[in-house]
Structures are given as C-alpha cells and as structure tokens.
Amino acid sequence: MTPFPPPTEQLQRECEVFTRYLSGRPATEYVIGKYERGHRRIPYLQARGVAPVDRYLLIIARSGTYGARLADAYARFFRPTGPVRQKLALMLAILENSPTYHEWFNSAESPGKVRVSLGLIASGLAFMVLLAGGIVIVGPVHLAANLFRTAAEPGEQAHD
Amino acid sequence: MTRIVIVGSGASGVHFALTALRNGHDVTMLDVGHQRPPAVKPDATFEGLKDALEDPVAHFLGEDCEGVVYPATKASYYGHPPSKSYVFAQPRQFVSRATAMQPVFSFARGGLAEAWTAGAYPLNAQDLAEFPFGYEDLAPSYQEVARRIGVAAERDDLAKFIPFDGIDYQPPLTTDPHTRHLLAVYGRQRTVLNKSRFYLGRSRVATLSRDHAGRKACNHLGRCFWGCPTDSIYSPSVTLRECQALPRFRYEPGMYVSHFEYDEGGRISRIGAEGAPGGEIRWFEGDTFVLAAGALCSSKIVLDSIYRRTGRVVELPGLMDNRQVHVPFLTPRMIAEPVNTAAYQFHHLAFGIERDDPAEYVHGQITTLKAASVHPILLGMPLDFKTALTVFRGIRTGLGLANVNLHDRRRATSVLTIRPTGADGRSELLIRYETDPNEHAHRDAAVRDVKRALSTMGCIVPPGMTRVLPMGSSVHYAGTLPMTAQGGTLTCTPDCRSRDFPNLYLADGATLPFLPSKNLTFTLMANAIRIAETLRD
Numbered sequence: 001m002t003p004f005p006p007p008t009e010q011l012q013r014e015c016e017v018f019t020r021y022l023s024g025r026p027a028t029e030y031v032i033g034k035y036e037r038g039h040r041r042i043p044y045l046q047a048r049g050v051a052p053v054d055r056y057l058l059i060i061a062r063s064g065t066y067g068a069r070l071a072d073a074y075a076r077f078f079r080p081t082g083p084v085r086q087k088l089a090l091m092l093a094i095l096e097n098s099p100t101y102h103e104w105f106n107s108a109e110s111p112g113k114v115r116v117s118l119g120l121i122a123s124g125l126a127f128m129v130l131l132a133g134g135i136v137i138v139g140p141v142h143l144a145a146n147l148f149r150t151a152a153e154p155g156e157q158a159h160d
Numbered sequence: 161m162t163r164i165v166i167v168g169s170g171a172s173g174v175h176f177a178l179t180a181l182r183n184g185h186d187v188t189m190l191d192v193g194h195q196r197p198p199a200v201k202p203d204a205t206f207e208g209l210k211d212a213l214e215d216p217v218a219h220f221l222g223e224d225c226e227g228v229v230y231p232a233t234k235a236s237y238y239g240h241p242p243s244k245s246y247v248f249a250q251p252r253q254f255v256s257r258a259t260a261m262q263p264v265f266s267f268a269r270g271g272l273a274e275a276w277t278a279g280a281y282p283l284n285a286q287d288l289a290e291f292p293f294g295y296e297d298l299a300p301s302y303q304e305v306a307r308r309i310g311v312a313a314e315r316d317d318l319a320k321f322i323p324f325d326g327i328d329y330q331p332p333l334t335t336d337p338h339t340r341h342l343l344a345v346y347g348r349q350r351t352v353l354n355k356s357r358f359y360l361g362r363s364r365v366a367t368l369s370r371d372h373a374g375r376k377a378c379n380h381l382g383r384c385f386w387g388c389p390t391d392s393i394y395s396p397s398v399t400l401r402e403c404q405a406l407p408r409f410r411y412e413p414g415m416y417v418s419h420f421e422y423d424e425g426g427r428i429s430r431i432g433a434e435g436a437p438g439g440e441i442r443w444f445e446g447d448t449f450v451l452a453a454g455a456l457c458s459s460k461i462v463l464d465s466i467y468r469r470t471g472r473v474v475e476l477p478g479l480m481d482n483r484q485v486h487v488p489f490l491t492p493r494m495i496a497e498p499v500n501t502a503a504y505q506f507h508h509l510a511f512g513i514e515r516d517d518p519a520e521y522v523h524g525q526i527t528t529l530k531a532a533s534v535h536p537i538l539l540g541m542p543l544d545f546k547t548a549l550t551v552f553r554g555i556r557t558g559l560g561l562a563n564v565n566l567h568d569r570r571r572a573t574s575v576l577t578i579r580p581t582g583a584d585g586r587s588e589l590l591i592r593y594e595t596d597p598n599e600h601a602h603r604d605a606a607v608r609d610v611k612r613a614l615s616t617m618g619c620i621v622p623p624g625m626t627r628v629l630p631m632g633s634s635v636h637y638a639g640t641l642p643m644t645a646q647g648g649t650l651t652c653t654p655d656c657r658s659r660d661f662p663n664l665y666l667a668d669g670a671t672l673p674f675l676p677s678k679n680l681t682f683t684l685m686a687n688a689i690r691i692a693e694t695l696r697d
C-alpha cells in the first residue's frame with residue numbers, strides 16, 4: 001500500500017524546521033514551494049508503508065532543529081535510507097541550489113587550519129553526543145518495533 | 161562518389177562523416193538524435209547562475225527535483241543532472257537486459273561523448289600490440305582529430321605512455337591550487353614514485369585553452385558537469401554542425417535504425433529505421449553502410465538483421481569494458497584554503513602505473529574538488545547532515561578523487577545476443593558480462609599502488625571509501641565484432657569492414673580486439689578517420 005503524501009501544512013512546517021536545521025536561516029517561500037513539489041517524488045512514498053520507527057523519527061525531526069539533528073544522527077546509522085534521511089537529502093539539494101542559501105554550501109571562509117581543526121573536533125564531539133542521545137531516545141522504540149513487528153496501518157500512513 | 165549511410169552521430173560517426181564528406185562522398189546520417197537543450201546564461205558562473213536564474217532549482221535538479229540523489233536509490237555512476245538527461249533518454253523501441261553489467265546507452269545527438277569528461281589519450285605502440293595495425297597507421301588520424309577538436313596537453317612524464325610528438329596540442333589549461341600542489345609534491349617525490357613505477361602528469365583534455373575553430377577557450381565558469389555553455393569542452397555535436405554546413409550531408413534525426421537487408425553474398429541493399437515506435441519502417445539505400453551507434457547498439461543492429469533474414473539468433477562473444485575504481489582522498493595541506501568554484505571542474509591530472517606486461521598498464525585521472533553538487537557527497541559521509549556539512553566546508557579544498565581504469569580482454573564468456581520478442585522481428589538485447597578471473601588481483605594491486613602514491617604525496621585515503629564501480633560505468637564498450645588479421649565469421653578486416661557484409665563498416669568500439677586502460681573516445685575518433693580515409697582509395 002502506498003503511503004499518502006503528508007498534508008501541506010505539515011510539509012511546510014517540516015520544511016521550515018529542516019531549513020533552519022541545515023542552514024541556520026528561515027525558509028523562504030521559494031524553498032517551501034520547491035520542497036512541496038520535490039516531495040511528491042520522494043522515493044519512500046513509493047514504498048509499501050512507513051515503519052513505526054520512521055514515524056517516530058519523523059515526529060522527533062519535525063519538533064525543532066535539535067530534534068531534527070538528533071533524528072538525523074540516529075537515522076544515519078540505523079535508518080540510513082528511511083524517510084528522515086530522504087527528506088533531508090531533498091532539503092539539502094534544494095538549499096544548495098537556491099538563492100540566499102547556496103553560498104553556505106559552495107563557499108567557505110578561510111579561518112585558518114587551527115580554527116578549522118578545532119571546529120572539526122567540536123563537530124565530531126557534538127555528533128557523538130547526539131548519536132548517543134538518539135540511541136537512548138529512539139533505540140528502545142526501534143527495538144520494540146522490531147520485536148513486535150506490526151503491519152503499518154493505513155490511518156497512520158495518511159500522516160506520512 | 162560513394163553514397164554512404166552512417167548510423168549514429170557519436171564521436172565515431174561524426175568524424176567518419178566529416179572525413180568522407182571532405183573526400184567528396186555523399187553522406188546520410190541516421191540518428192535518434194535527442195537534442196541538447198539550449199545553454200542558459202552562458203556567461204554566468206556556477207554560483208552566479210543560482211542567483212541569476214529565476215528558478216535555479218529547476219535548472220540544477222529538474223522541475224520536480226528528479227536530479228536529487230537519495231540514499232534509497234541506486235545512484236547512477238555520475239549522478240547526471242537534468243540538463244544531461246537528453247544524453248541518456250532511450251527510445252521505447254530499445255529494450256535491453258544485462259547480467260553482471262550496468263550498461264549506459266545514448267541516443268543523443270552527439271552520443272555519450274556529450275557527457276564525457278574530455279580525456280583524450282592516444283594509444284601507443286604497446287597498447288596497439290594486439291591490433292592488426294600499428295601506431296604509425298593511426299598517428300596521422302590522431303593528429304587530424306587533435307586539429308579538429310583541440311586538445312590541451314603538456315609534455316611531461318606521461319609522454320612515456322602517451323604519445324606527445326606528432327600531435328599538435330594546445331597549451332594546458334590553467335590549474336587550481338590543489339592540482340598545483342599535487343604537481344609540486346610529485347616533482348619533489350618523483351624519484352621515489354617513479355621507482356614504484358607511478359608517473360603523474362597533466363591530463364590530455366579535449367577542452368580549449370585557446371580559441372579554436374570558432375569555439376571559445378575555457379573561461380572557468382565551473383559548469384562543466386552541467387554542460388559547458390560555451391562549447392569549450394568538445395562534444396561530437398560540434399563536428400555534426402560542421403558536417404551540416406557541407407552540401408553533400410543529409411542529417412535524418414528521429415530515426416531509430418532497426419536492421420538492414422542483405423543479399424546471398426551479404427551485400428547490404430538498404431537499412432531500415434522507425435520514425436516512431438510501431439510506425440512504418442523507412443528505408444535508406446546506399447553503396448556503403450557504416451554502423452557507429454556504439455558497440456552495443458551497432459551489434460544489436462547486426463544481430464537483428466541476421467535474425468530477421470535467417471531466423472537465427474547468434475551470439476557475439478568478446479564484450480569488453482574498463483573496470484573503474486574511485487579512490488577519494490584528502491590532502492591535509494590544502495585544508496582551509498579559499499574556495500573557488502569558478503574553475504575548470506574536470507580532471508587536470510592523469511597518472512600511469514607501469515606493469516611488466518605493457519598491456520596491463522594502469523591509467524587514471526585525478527580530479528580535485530571545485531564546483532560540486534554537495535548533497536551526494538554529504539550522503540556518503542558517516543555523519544548527520546549538519547555535522548557532515550561543517551566537516552565538508554572545512555576540508556573541501558583538500559578533497560580529490562583518483563579514478564583508476566583497468567584494461568580488459570575479449571573473453572568467450574562475455575556475450576551479446578538478442579531475444580526475439582514478437583512476430584514483427586523485434587527483440588531485446590541481452591548482455592552477459594563475465595569478469596576476468598584475474599581482475600581482482602589486478603584491481604587490488606592497482607588500488608594499492610594508487611594509495612601508496614597518494615600517501616607519498618602527502619594525501620590521506622579514508623578507509624572504507626574506495627569504490628569499485630559496477631562494470632559498465634566506464635562506458636567504454638568494445639570487442640563484439642573485432643578486427644582481426646586472420647579472418648573469421650562475424651569479424652572485421654583491419655580496415656573495420658565486416659567480413660560477413662562486404663559493404664558494411666563498423667566505426668565504433670565494436671571492432672577493438674583489446675581494450676587498453678586509457679580512455680577510449682579519442683582513439684575511436686581517430687580510428688573512424690582512418691577507416692573513412694580507406695574509402696578514398
């Protein structure tokens with residue numbers, strides 16, 4: 001059974017959160033319009049259903065920028081091809097090609113090797129903390145869902 | 161004057177056509193001919209375009225974002241942008257199935273070389289050792305191709321493997337800081353690297369460093385991958401336009417050639433093409449017929465023609481392709497340098513690794529990261545997107561990719577054939593590739609040597625990121641109707657004339673008896689000129 005696409009308001013909210021998460025800026029109307037249109041072709045909509053853990057990850061991801069990052073970090077390792085990573089890949093692709101945002105992706109100031117190295121170390125540490133947080137928050141749900149594997153219900157799919 | 165009918169407008173077809181036209185022949189070219197969309201804002205840089213266009217996302221990703229690379233999808237080899245989708249669009253009549261290979265087909269005006277990265281490497285005498293002719297027979301044609309298309313190169317250590325004298329090259333392109341750094345380090349470490357038989361030099365590229373024949377020199381917009389808007393990167397459609405300006409040339413686009421008809425002696429009388437799927441076949445007559453639709457499609461036309469006349473399904477053994485391996489690397493010395501995306505985007509460097517058996521020479525190209533589609537790179541990093549982006553921004557000026565190519569040989573177990581699908585003579589192409597049992601050893605040795613060389617040059621190869629591409633990704637298909645000195649059924653003479661169909665020439669990779677590791681396209685163009693010149697006699 002093919003999942004229904006999420007309602008427009010939900011997509012807009014999602015786009016706003018993801019844009020802020022990835023670029024630190026609010027979403028423009030152009031970006032929201034592109035996200036809505038691009039979302040129609042997102043691969044998971046062609047799948048047979050959305051797994052409970054993915055629905056849970058989407059709820060966390062939509063909750064705000066910290067939630068998005070936590071869900072992303074967890075999904076990178078435990079649901080790498082799931083809806084969260086697909087949606088974020090779409091968002092990234094749109095942002096890196098959009099006015100206002102593209103420079104953030106394809107240009108970089110030259111703060112010097114020391115600052116870059118320190119920044120990389122800090123990012124790596126932050127990632128590990130987030131991943132650990134993700135494992136604590138999402139891991140049990142994921143485990144439980146695997147233990148009590150149930151078929152996705154159409155009513156639930158209607159939300160994603 | 162001979163009436164010549166050519167199938168296909170790719171690199172081989174257009175150079176055959178231009179030579180034949182200049183020798184006074186009458187040429188008709190049949191082609192499906194999907195057309196390149198017009199270039200947008202040809203003066204804008206890669207980044208500038210994103211501000212200058214009203215809808216830049218539609219340009220870079222497509223109207224419905226179909227160019228996005230998703231983690232769930234099997235990414236294509238190069239993640240082609242929508243602006244290049246015309247190159248890979250297939251007509252509905254064409255159906256193929258492949259085993260152990262992921263072939264790429266093109267029915268575009270200009271063929272697959274509309275999407276190439278312009279590597280133009282003449283083969284040397286060792287590469288041609290298994291060919292039924294020598295380097296001296298091909299050298300004048302290499303010179304002619306270089307004169308027609310413009311190739312930028314420099315005399316360097318690679319001249320040991322890639323002929324330099326006797327070909328008029330343009331000066332090399334302006335390089336980026338990362339490339340200059342690698343060249344400088346190579347200069348310092350040359351003795352050590354050469355001792356391990358690794359040689360580095362400038363890529364030979366069919367990209368203009370000087371204005372040439374009405375085309376402008378590369379102006380470093382950084383849009384190479386999305387389609388050079390100034391034709392500084394050569395594509396066969398440039399030569400097609402040159403042919404179209406000549407009076408004895410007739411171009412017939414929208415024609416999907418299905419088969420030819422021949423008599424008892426194998427002499428072809430006419431060749432048939434469909435204008436639309438299921439439409440009536442239109443017939444084209446000529447004295448000489450030339451298949452230049454790419455090794456796979458040309459072979460299918462031969463197989464279908466035999467089947468339609470005799471009811472026999474035959475097999476063509478010997479399919480070859482270059483195995484490719486991508487080795488990404490990081491040059492720490494280049495981290496945190498200023499980013500400049502307005503630069504020639506493709507490879508500036510090439511390398512060669514010498515082997516005891518010259519046929520096993522390993523060839524490769526090095527691309528340093530300039531302008532890029534970022535999201536596919538971030539997808540591959542073992543981090544969340546936010547962290548991956550931070551890391552990427554920090555190290556991007558130090559990122560590079562070595563693309564390693566291996567040679568291939570004809571084997572009886574790699575076969576092309578057809579499967580008839582209906583009473584109307586239609587069929588699907590069946591491709592069965594079997595990897596050389598020794599390939600693993602060659603591949604592992606080549607990758608090990610490349611990693612060692614990169615390490616000597618101060619680069620880091622991240623563990624686990626080396627990627628062996630599926631067979632088919634180099635798009636150097638060859639060997640199904642080989643030229644031989646000895647003869648044999650379904651082979652060609654050294655002049656690429658079919659031994660089964662005496663007025664049929666095969667001008668593409670189908671005739672190659674061996675596939676060296678060097679990029680093939682430049683040689684296909686030269687060989688097409690060499691064959692066409694024989695018609696003068």
